[in-house]
Amino acid sequence: MIALRGIRLAALLLALGCLAGTLWAGLDDRGAALAFGVLVGVGEWGRWTGAEVREAAPLGAAGGLAYALLGGDAGVATHDGAFQVVTVVCAASLLGSVPHIACGRRPTLDHLARRVLTVGFAAVCFQPLYSRGVLEQWGGPAYALLLIALLVLTALCDVVLAAAQAHSRTGWRFGPLLRDELRGLLGIGSAVCATGAVMALAVAVVGLWALPVFCLPLLLTQLSLRRYAAVRATYRQTIASLARATEIAGYTPAGHARRVATLSQAVGRDLGLSGAELTVLEYAALMHDIGQLSLVDPVQAGATAVLPAEEQRRIALLGGAVVRQTGVDAAVAVVVERQADPYREQPVAARIVRVVNAYEEKSRDSGPGGPLTALEELRLATAGDYAPEVVESLARVLSRDCLTLRAAG
Amino acid sequence: MEAVPVRVRAYVAGVALSALTCLLPLPGTHTPWPAVALLAALYAGGEHVLRKRLGGTFYPVLLAGAFLLPPAAAALVPLPGALLSHVEQRPQAVRRVWRAAELALAVWGAGCAHWVLGGRDAVVGCEFPYALLPCAAAVLAFCTVLALLDGGILAVAVGAPPTPFGQRGRVPVQRAWRGLLARSLAPIGVHGLAGLMMAVLWRSPYGPVAALLVLLPMCVSWWVFAQYHREQAAHQATIRALVQAVDIKDGYTRGHSERVGQASVMIARELGMDDERVEVLRFAGILHDVGKLGVPTRLLRKDGPLTPEERRIIELHPEYGHEMVRGISFLGEARAAILHHHERIDGSGYPYGLAGGQIPESARVVAVADAFDAMTSTRSYSRARPVGAAVEELRRCAGRQFDAGVVDALVRALGKEGWHPAVTADVCQPGAPASGRPKGDRESVGRGAP
Known part of the structure; x- marks a missing residue:
């Protein structure tokens, strides 16, 4: 100020x-x-x-x-x-x-x-x-x-x-x-x-x-x-609505895509991403679960983070295929389809989406101590799945404005 | 490749010859060659580098040439750029010659109009506001020549391969000229003002450097315009992908949603709705089943009779659809149509059991269009019926299931235009059933960009 x-x-x-x-x-x-x-x-x-x-x-x-x-x-x-x-x-x-x-x-x-x-x-x-x-x-x-x-x-x-x-x-x-x-x-x-x-x-x-x-x-x-x-504004509305398709279909809990997008953007900003990269990140975070629409039966509570790695990757590739057809920037499709790869092979945006999605799934129904436990679990898994710098950035963002994010989500 | 008809060749050759006659007085006039070379290079460079990316045309440079140079010399300015330009569609040689000749004639016409009204002295002496008058005359001449020549080739090329305007197919002669002039006048008017400022600054002590600065805001404007078109195309592609996902999930033939959109448009036009509402109804038709994304695929594809429980789940799709699109503001009353397209006039429909006038008009239109396309297209469980039989069936159910006025409108529209469903941009999808429908490329290129 x-x-x-x-x-x-x-x-x-x-x-x-x-x-x-x-x-x-x-x-x-x-x-x-x-x-x-x-x-x-x-x-x-x-x-x-x-x-x-x-x-x-x-x-x-x-x-x-x-x-x-x-x-x-x-x-x-x-x-x-x-x-x-x-x-x-x-x-x-x-x-x-x-x-x-x-x-x-x-x-x-x-x-x-x-x-x-x-x-x-x-x-x-x-x-x-x-x-x-x-x-x-x-x-x-x-x-x-x-x-x-x-x-x-x-x-x-x-x-x-x-x-x-x-x-x-x-x-x-x-x-x-x-x-x-x-x-x-x-x-x-x-x-x-x-x-x-x-x-x-x-x-x-x-x-x-x-x-x-x-x-x-x-x-x-x-x-x-x-x-x-x-x-641009109408396009954003359309993408946000598309993202809600999985929620309405009962594949993911209500508001999940929106919360992941908001938190991902905050983390992306903390990591110093530029405006265009943040837009790609937002779209990818909104549509990260869209691959589940191609499944004949829903995943239990949409919790992809607990599935076997092969299954996660298959859903991610399906989602990438859907996103490619939608004519959104190809970078968005890349982020969506690589969200389940080990973090060393991922682009930054995909790392962020993976970490934030896992955090959201782990913390959402787990009561008052949930966020801290979820962060701890993520930290323990930084050897292979989750990028350590992204997890730390997420911890910074959460400690700074967890109240506003809760209110916004 | 189709051959170019002789009459088109003759027309292009005639225009090229008249362009050459414009250049004839060149040896006798005092021509400032450095200025001609600089402007021509500027135009060629601009066309080559920027046009592909920005989609604008460098008319300000051409018009500045017309304001600065004698008409015959000004006609030289577009030649290198047009002759060297990048042309995608064949036959390239004819198209390049056509473009060069057309622009040379248009610039020559603008230059003559400007010259006759004494615009040259006004530019040199900075006589404002008088200088605006020759400028306006030149712009009018430029647009008129372009519109006449464009309309001419549209009329000549009836049935010919795609003309240089991105339009296909038959153009009745009397319609060829209509709208060409009116559409181009406003954007070229702005280009004319920029050209006038270029000319004035070029003649001023600050010289061509200052004149080049004028182009920068124009370039930015084109860039933004190109971005706009790209974003809009992406938006439409997204919506199309969404409805294709629904069609595939549902096991319908592809394109059901888009055909319902087309039928809704036909009905809406027949009912005398304004263009904006017609467009909203197109979206209503396209997106009417979007809620089926929320219904498990297993149920939608189930062979054999559904249990009451399963039926209830499928009947939730209008509410799912409304829930999905309610945040998209540009859809307007299409959202109500999506929610209520399974209501029936006698009140026995779902989800709310509305009756008669309680059902929004848009929903009544989409309901008829949906039923019509369902009957006239082949489904996994039934063969397509002829249009006449479908109309008969709709008439039978009018007043009970459908709004009789809407059914009448559809029948009238079918009588006028017939039923020629075409699906835009059939994207090939892996695993999707192959469709024998020919590709209908109805995207028109956005001309008249500023």
């Missing part, structure tokens, strides 16, 4: 300082300030309130960056200054959040803090250099390249900030979070940066007309992203 508060405090101080600076120096170039303010405000107003995504308001972010890097308006040099840029972006973002607050949604302070800090960084790097005329000796293409370099730096700062915020909010490890954020940068992040640079350059050439024209490709990206997120 310290990092979270620190970032908020820094953003607040920067915004207040810039506001004071602007009040002292007065507002320059009102047309450009108004146009960019409207752009940022509208972008913020249209921000995405649904699923969790890397950049919820790409239009606002791109507009803010473009304003920070603005060096001219239709061929006339501008003197907006870093103070004014931060003040305008901050005020516009706040105004754009008003409708969200009015609708009863909680304002996302972290997101605003990050916006203010990144825009401030870009403006502080660029505007002083520009107003001293250092950049005028550079040719046109070199100037464009400089803007790109600055934006890459800014984006890296943004990534570090976002990862730090996520780290202190969730308590997950910083390294994998940073890696996921960096990967996200290649997608919508690069589109936002490129749009910011292009807007700044285009406004310098053709004036403020460039703004509406340039929003379109980014809007399109945003729309596609929304549809992508929507179809």
Whole structure:
């Protein structure tokens, strides 16, 4: 929480300082300030309130960056200054959040803090250099390249900030979070940066007309992203329902697949798996028992962990065959079919599924001391079946948030 | 391999010849060759590397060429990319020539429209908002030329092997042009704006470097769009796999569920439901028996009479199915159909014994479609009956077991369209009974991507 508060405090101080600076120096170039303010405000107003995504308001972010890097308006040099840029972006973002607050949604302070800090960084790097005329000796293409370099730096700062915020909010490890954020940068992040640079350059050439024209490709990206997120959500629902087929058929106890998936993800996060790997792990954990649908008669209480190894492997292979037909990522099928192999031959995700599944089966009906006994049994079997580092990670996860997991399961 | 009909060859040759005549004034005009080479290389590289992965087309580059260069020079830009492009379906040579000629003509048309309206001076002088007008005219010309040529080859290639548009089969001439223009106008309009910005930045002191930046957001947009399509395809494959599992477990002929989906769609259309509801009813039909996954295989496949106890277990399947799909929000009223598709109008059905109007409409539709396909397909215990006999039987039970209005709708739809069940994507499964049904590839390629 310290990092979270620190970032908020820094953003607040920067915004207040810039506001004071602007009040002292007065507002320059009102047309450009108004146009960019409207752009940022509208972008913020249209921000995405649904699923969790890397950049919820790409239009606002791109507009803010473009304003920070603005060096001219239709061929006339501008003197907006870093103070004014931060003040305008901050005020516009706040105004754009008003409708969200009015609708009863909680304002996302972290997101605003990050916006203010990144825009401030870009403006502080660029505007002083520009107003001293250092950049005028550079040719046109070199100037464009400089803007790109600055934006890459800014984006890296943004990534570090976002990862730090996520780290202190969730308590997950910083390294994998940073890696996921960096990967996200290649997608919508690069589109936002490129749009910011292009807007700044285009406004310098053709004036403020460039703004509406340039929003379109980014809007399109945003729309596609929304549809992508929507179809991902439905797909997740479908897989979760498929996973319930074994429960309804009476092969496995109710909620088993969901509990294994939740606990597997927590262990995967603890072991430092990335976002894509976690998705594969979740799907595989949800569908790990699906091979039992191919059995003519159910296994007693669905407890596969106590079956002979050969039988376990046969069911796992049947499950892999079912998963392969479902058109899910092939990696999921691999995890499902290798879940019963000795751990030295398994991929990490399969190790996790095997350990968590065994823990779930051993601990579920065994009363208050059950979880501890189950962990002890797993530890004793780490010679061949269960990977020791996964069992230890499971123990860490359980000791950290067993209460929340129980509630969620 | 089927031979390409002579009229198709003649049509492609004619289009190629007219593309060549567009290039004729080239020696007389002042052509900025470096720009042409750079744009052509950009287009060829983009098509080669990105198109396979992202599924987008590099129209912004072509349109930027039309805005920057004289029309004859702009028509050169797509040629290397189209002639070298990767073509999967045969005959490759004809397809490459066709694509190159078509794009050259379209770019030439866009360039001419832009030139006539003085767009070139507007781009050089950055005269906004006037520059938008020639840009819009150029986009309109581009789309019109493409739509005319595409429609032409669709009309000419009636009965020909797959045309370059991923569509098969017979296309009546009057339908060939319909929709082509309207569908492409919006995405190409966005491409046109990106092309305009590329052209403006290209002419500015910042040069081509800045112009290339415009392509990045477009590429990201294509990438996301491709991801979307992949995810959607995976989603549909999952649902199909689910119903195939049910069909196999049940010992029905494969494709029962999908045929029930098709019959439900026919009925829903006849009842005048809107497209969204029709689509939901397709899913209702496809998934109506999904609860049988929860019934032991031994019972479903049992030969001979069932004991009352066994019958009761099998009759649980609508509730099992509803329990499985109730978390899938996009299914909407299909969930009710899955729960109630064994209710009967006189109230003697299961699971709740609802009667008449208490039964949701979607469930009444699926019940009729289910019974119809059960009668007209071969089962392990009975031969298929002809459609006429099945309709007669449905009519006999209308009002007692089935909703008479729904049965009438099915009869009307059968009268109009006939009954041609086709199962999409018959995945070969080990151990499954071989089916003599031909593969019906009805997946259409998503054109008009941004």
